[in-house]
Amino acid sequence: MQVVSRRPDVRQVREPIRWNPLGIAGWLTTGLFLFPLAYLLWESVSDGEAVARLISGTVAGPLIRSIALAVATALLASVLGVGVAVLVTRTDLPGRRFWGVAAALPLVIPSYVAAAALRAAFGSGGLVPGIPRPSGFGGSLLVLAAVTYPYVLLPVAARLRSMPASLEEAGRLLGSSGAMVFRRVVLPQARTAIISGALIAFLYALSDFGAVSLMRYDTVTRAIFASRLADRPTALALGLVLGVIALAVAAATRSSRDNSGANVASSVRIYSLGRARFAAMAGMAGVIGLALVAPVAVFVVWWLRSTGSSTWVPSVQTLWDPALHSALAGIAAGGLAMVLLLPAAYLVARRSSLLASAASASIASTFALPGLVLALTLVYWVLQAPGPIDRLYQSFPLLILAYVVHFGVQAHRSSSGAVQALPERYGEAAQVLGAGAVRRFLSIDLPLIMPGVIAGGGLVMLSTLKELPATLLLAPTGFDTLATRVWGAAADGFLAEVGITSLVLILMSGVLTWFLVLRPSGLADPGADESQDGSVYHR
Amino acid sequence: MGGKFVLLTLVVALATTACGSGEGEALVVYSGRTENLVGPLFEDFTAETGIEVEIRYAPSEDLALLITQEGQKSPADVFISQSPGAIGLLAGANLLEKLGPDTIERVPERYRNSEGRWVGLSGRVRVLVYNTELVAATDLPESVFDLVEPVYEGRVALAPANGSFQDFVTGLREMHGDAAAIEWLAGMEANGSPTYANNSAIVQAVGRGEAEMGLVNHYYNLRALAEDPSLTSANHYFEDVGSLVIITAAGALRSSEKLAEAEQLLQFLLDTESQVFFTSETFEYPLAVDSEPASGLPAFADLNVTTYDFNDLSGGLSRTKELIDASGLEAP
Numbered sequence: 001m002q003v004v005s006r007r008p009d010v011r012q013v014r015e016p017i018r019w020n021p022l023g024i025a026g027w028l029t030t031g032l033f034l035f036p037l038a039y040l041l042w043e044s045v046s047d048g049e050a051v052a053r054l055i056s057g058t059v060a061g062p063l064i065r066s067i068a069l070a071v072a073t074a075l076l077a078s079v080l081g082v083g084v085a086v087l088v089t090r091t092d093l094p095g096r097r098f099w100g101v102a103a104a105l106p107l108v109i110p111s112y113v114a115a116a117a118l119r120a121a122f123g124s125g126g127l128v129p130g131i132p133r134p135s136g137f138g139g140s141l142l143v144l145a146a147v148t149y150p151y152v153l154l155p156v157a158a159r160l161r162s163m164p165a166s167l168e169e170a171g172r173l174l175g176s177s178g179a180m181v182f183r184r185v186v187l188p189q190a191r192t193a194i195i196s197g198a199l200i201a202f203l204y205a206l207s208d209f210g211a212v213s214l215m216r217y218d219t220v221t222r223a224i225f226a227s228r229l230a231d232r233p234t235a236l237a238l239g240l241v242l243g244v245i246a247l248a249v250a251a252a253t254r255s256s257r258d259n260s261g262a263n264v265a266s267s268v269r270i271y272s273l274g275r276a277r278f279a280a281m282a283g284m285a286g287v288i289g290l291a292l293v294a295p296v297a298v299f300v301v302w303w304l305r306s307t308g309s310s311t312w313v314p315s316v317q318t319l320w321d322p323a324l325h326s327a328l329a330g331i332a333a334g335g336l337a338m339v340l341l342l343p344a345a346y347l348v349a350r351r352s353s354l355l356a357s358a359a360s361a362s363i364a365s366t367f368a369l370p371g372l373v374l375a376l377t378l379v380y381w382v383l384q385a386p387g388p389i390d391r392l393y394q395s396f397p398l399l400i401l402a403y404v405v406h407f408g409v410q411a412h413r414s415s416s417g418a419v420q421a422l423p424e425r426y427g428e429a430a431q432v433l434g435a436g437a438v439r440r441f442l443s444i445d446l447p448l449i450m451p452g453v454i455a456g457g458g459l460v461m462l463s464t465l466k467e468l469p470a471t472l473l474l475a476p477t478g479f480d481t482l483a484t485r486v487w488g489a490a491a492d493g494f495l496a497e498v499g500i501t502s503l504v505l506i507l508m509s510g511v512l513t514w515f516l517v518l519r520p521s522g523l524a525d526p527g528a529d530e531s532q533d534g535s536v537y538h539r
Numbered sequence: 540m541g542g543k544f545v546l547l548t549l550v551v552a553l554a555t556t557a558c559g560s561g562e563g564e565a566l567v568v569y570s571g572r573t574e575n576l577v578g579p580l581f582e583d584f585t586a587e588t589g590i591e592v593e594i595r596y597a598p599s600e601d602l603a604l605l606i607t608q609e610g611q612k613s614p615a616d617v618f619i620s621q622s623p624g625a626i627g628l629l630a631g632a633n634l635l636e637k638l639g640p641d642t643i644e645r646v647p648e649r650y651r652n653s654e655g656r657w658v659g660l661s662g663r664v665r666v667l668v669y670n671t672e673l674v675a676a677t678d679l680p681e682s683v684f685d686l687v688e689p690v691y692e693g694r695v696a697l698a699p700a701n702g703s704f705q706d707f708v709t710g711l712r713e714m715h716g717d718a719a720a721i722e723w724l725a726g727m728e729a730n731g732s733p734t735y736a737n738n739s740a741i742v743q744a745v746g747r748g749e750a751e752m753g754l755v756n757h758y759y760n761l762r763a764l765a766e767d768p769s770l771t772s773a774n775h776y777f778e779d780v781g782s783l784v785i786i787t788a789a790g791a792l793r794s795s796e797k798l799a800e801a802e803q804l805l806q807f808l809l810d811t812e813s814q815v816f817f818t819s820e821t822f823e824y825p826l827a828v829d830s831e832p833a834s835g836l837p838a839f840a841d842l843n844v845t846t847y848d849f850n851d852l853s854g855g856l857s858r859t860k861e862l863i864d865a866s867g868l869e870a871p
Contacts, residue, residue, distance in 0.1 A: 225700065226860070229624070305766070376605070383608075383609060472595070491737075495767075
C-alpha cells in the first residue's frame with residue numbers, strides 16, 4: 001500500500017479551486033485572521049506619534065533581542081524535536097512508547113509557570129543548588145525551547161511514522177549506509193514537518209511574555225507590557241511590529257510540497273541503536289528531566305511544603321469547575337480549529353500562488369501577537385460590529401473563536417501538511433470511476449488526512465488549556481480556568497496553589513491528549529513493533 | 540464514532556448554557572484584586588443583599604485597558620483596582636461616576652479621589668524585604684534615599700514594570716518633585732540594582748538568597764512566611780516616602796445602568812466586617828475610618844501614611860513611566 005508519486009512540476013496548480021465551496025470557505029477563514037492586524041494597523045496609522053516613536057529607534061534593542069530569542073528557540077526546538085521524534089519512531093530505543101508520550105507533555109506547561117519552576121529549581125536556595133539559576137537570554141531560551149520542542153516533535157513523529165519505506169530501501173540498495181540514508185532520504189522527507197514546527201516555536205517565542213519577564217530578558221513583549229497602560233498607542237504599534245515579522249517569516253517558510261505520498265498501515269524502517277542506545281536514553285532523560293520532571297518536582301514541593309501549616313492551600317474540589325471549563329474550552333477550540341482550517345489547508349496545499357502564500361502568512365500572524373493585544377483587537381471588532389454581534393461579547397462562542405484565531409496556525413500547518421502528502425492517484429482514480437467530489441473527500445481524503453488534522457486540533461487544544469491573557473479578558477464573566485487560577489495564585493505569591501493547580505493542568509492535558517489526540521490519530525501506536533525483525537537495519 | 544457525537548453534543552449544549560448566562564441581571568465587577576483576596580466578600584454581599592455579582596478577575600492594568608477599549612459598551616458596573624494608577628487612568632478618562640457622600644466619607648479624604656470618583660479600600664505599605672542571614676540589621680537604611688549609596692551597590696532588587704513600584708515613584712515625585720525622583724532612579728540604576736518582574740519574584744529571590752534586599756509591598760513577605768515559616772526574610776519599614784502607603788481602590792463606571800447597586804457594593808466593601816477581612820486574611824491595612832489593622836502589623840499611625848490623587852499630578856502615570864524608562868532601569 002505504498003504510493004510514491006513523482007511529479008515533474010510540483011508547483012503545478014492541480015484543480016481550479018476559486019469558485020468551489022471549499023475555496024470560498026478557505027478564503028473566508030483566512031479573512032478572519034486579518035482582522036487583528038488590520039485594527040493594529042489602523043490604530044498605528046491614525047496615531048502618528050506612536051509610529052514616530054517606533055522609528056526613533058528605542059525599539060531597536062528589544063526588537064533585536066526578540067528576533068534573536070525567537071530564532072534560537074526555533075533552532076533548539078527543531079534539534080530537540082527531531083532528535084526525540086527519530087528516537088521514538090525509528091529506533092529500537094527501549095521504552096520508546098513511554099518516552100514518546102512523556103516527551104510531548106511539556107507542551108502543556110505555560111511558559112510563565114515553567115520559568116518560575118526552573119528558577120526555583122536551580123541556583124542557591126533552590127532544589128538543586130549546584131546548577132546555576134537560569135536567567136537572561138539563556139534562561140529564556142531554555143524555557144521556551146523546553147515548552148516548544150513538542151511542536152516539532154509531534155508533526156515530525158507523525159511524518160516519520162507514515163513515510164514509505166520504499167525510498168529508504170532504494171537508498172540501501174544503491175549502497176548507502178543507514179546513517180547516510182537517514183540524512184539524505186529521511187530528513188528531507190520530514191522537511192515540511194520540521195519547518196512547520198520550527199515556525200510555531202518561532203512565533204511562540206516572539207509572542208511570549210511570561211518566560212522573558214521572569215528570566216529578566218528585555219524583549220518587545222516586555223516593552224508592550226510596560227507601556228500598555230501609560231502609552232497604549234505604542235503598545236499596539238509594537239504588537240503590529242510582531243505581527244508583521246510573523247507575516248514575513250511565515251510567507252518565507254511556507255512549506256513546499258513533499259514529493260512523496262503518505263503510506264497507510266504499513267511498516268517503516270527501524271534503525272538499531274546498538275551501543276548508542278544508552279547515550280540515547282540518557283539524552284532523552286535529560287530533555288524530559290529538564291522540560292517535565294523539574295517543573296513537576298517543583299510543583300509537588302510547593303504543594304506539599306505547605307500542607308498542614310497553611311491556610312493558603314485550596315482543596316482539590318475547588319479545582320473541579322476550572323478543570324471542567326478548561327477541558328470544555330480546549331476541546332471546543334481544538335474541534336473548531338480542525339473544521340474551520342481544513343478548507344484553508346486545501347487552499348494553501350493545492351495552490352502555489354502568491355495569494356495562497358498570503359493566506360498562509362495571515363493565519364500565522366495572529367500567533368505572534370501577545371494574547372492581551374489579540375484580545376483587545378477582538379474587543380474592538382466585536383463591539384464595533386453592526387447588529388446584534390456585540391451580544392456575543394464575552395460569550396463562550398467568542399472566546400472559542402478567539403482561541404482559534406490566536407492558535408489557528410498550529411492546526412493550519414498540520415492540516416495543510418497532511419493534505420500535501422495526499423497521494424493524488426487515489427483521487428484521480430476515484431474521479432475516473434465517477435465518484436463525486438464530496439464522496440471522494442469523505443471516502444479517500446478524509447481517512448488519509450485525519451491523523452494530521454487531529455494532531456493540529458490537538459495542538460490548538462493544548463495551547464488553549466494554558467492560554468491566559470485573552471482568557472482573562474474575553475471569557476464569560478466568572479468562567480475561570482485552570483490557567484486563570486494559576487495566575488491568581490501566582491499573582492499573590494500563593495505557591496502551594498500554583499503547584500497543585502499546575503499539576504492538575506498537566507495531568508488533565510495528558511489525559512485529554514491521550515484519548516482525544518494520540519489514540520484516534522494513531523500517533524499512540526508504536527509505529528512499528530520490535531517484532532518486525534525483518535525491517536531492522538544494523539549499522 | 541458514537542463517542543465523538545456524544546462529546547460534540549455535550550460541548551454544544553454546554554456552550555449554549557455558557558452563552559445564555561449573564562444576560563444583564565447581575566452586577567458585573569472587574570476586579571484587579573484576585574479571588575483569594577476579595578472573592579469571599581462578594582459571596583457575603585450577595586447573601587446579605589440578594590444582588591447577584593459576576594466577577595472578572597485579571598491584572599488591574601489589563602482591566603483598565605479593557606474598559607478603555609470597551610468605552611460606553613462596557614458590561615462592567617464596578618472596577619476594583621490593585622493600584623491607584625490603573626483606576627486613576629479611568630478617572631482621568633472620565634469613565635468613572637462621581638460617588639455619593641455616603642460612600643466616599645467612609646474613608647479619610649487622603650484615601651479617595653478629590654472629585655469622589657473612587658474610594659480607597661485597603662492599604663499596602665512599601666517596605667524593604669531583606670534576607671536576615673545576608674543583611675545585618677545595622678545595615679538597614681532609615682531613608683529610601685540611602686539606597687543609592689555605594690554600600691548598597693547591587694544589593695537591592697527592584698521591579699520597575701510593576702504597578703506598585705510605579706505608584707511609589709509617582710508618590711516620590713509628588714512629595715519631593717520630579718528632579719528628586721529622577722536623581723533617585725538614576726542612582727539606583729548606577730548602583731546596579733537587579734530588576735525583577737514583580738513583587739512575588741523579588742520576595743522569592745530574597746527568601747532563597749538570590750537577592751539580599753528588595754523594594755516590595757509589605758504583605759508579600761507575610762504571606763510567603765505563612766506558607767513557609769523557615770524562610771529567612773523580614774520586612775523593614777522606612778521612615779520616609781520609602782514606606783509610602785499605596786491603596787487599592789474602587790469606583791463605579793459611568794456607563795453602568797446599575798449605579799445604585801454599584802454604590803451599595805462599594806459601601807459593603809467599606810463596612811467593618813469587610814475591612815477586617817482585608818487585614819486579617821490578606822495582611823493589608825483597612826482604610827475605613829473605624830477599622831483597626833490586624834495584630835502583628837505596625838500601627839498605621841506610625842507609618843508615613845501618604846497617598847496622592849492622580850488627577851493632581853500632571854502627566855500622572857505616563858510621566859512616571861517616562862522617568863523610569865529614561866533612568867535606564869530596564870524592567871525584565
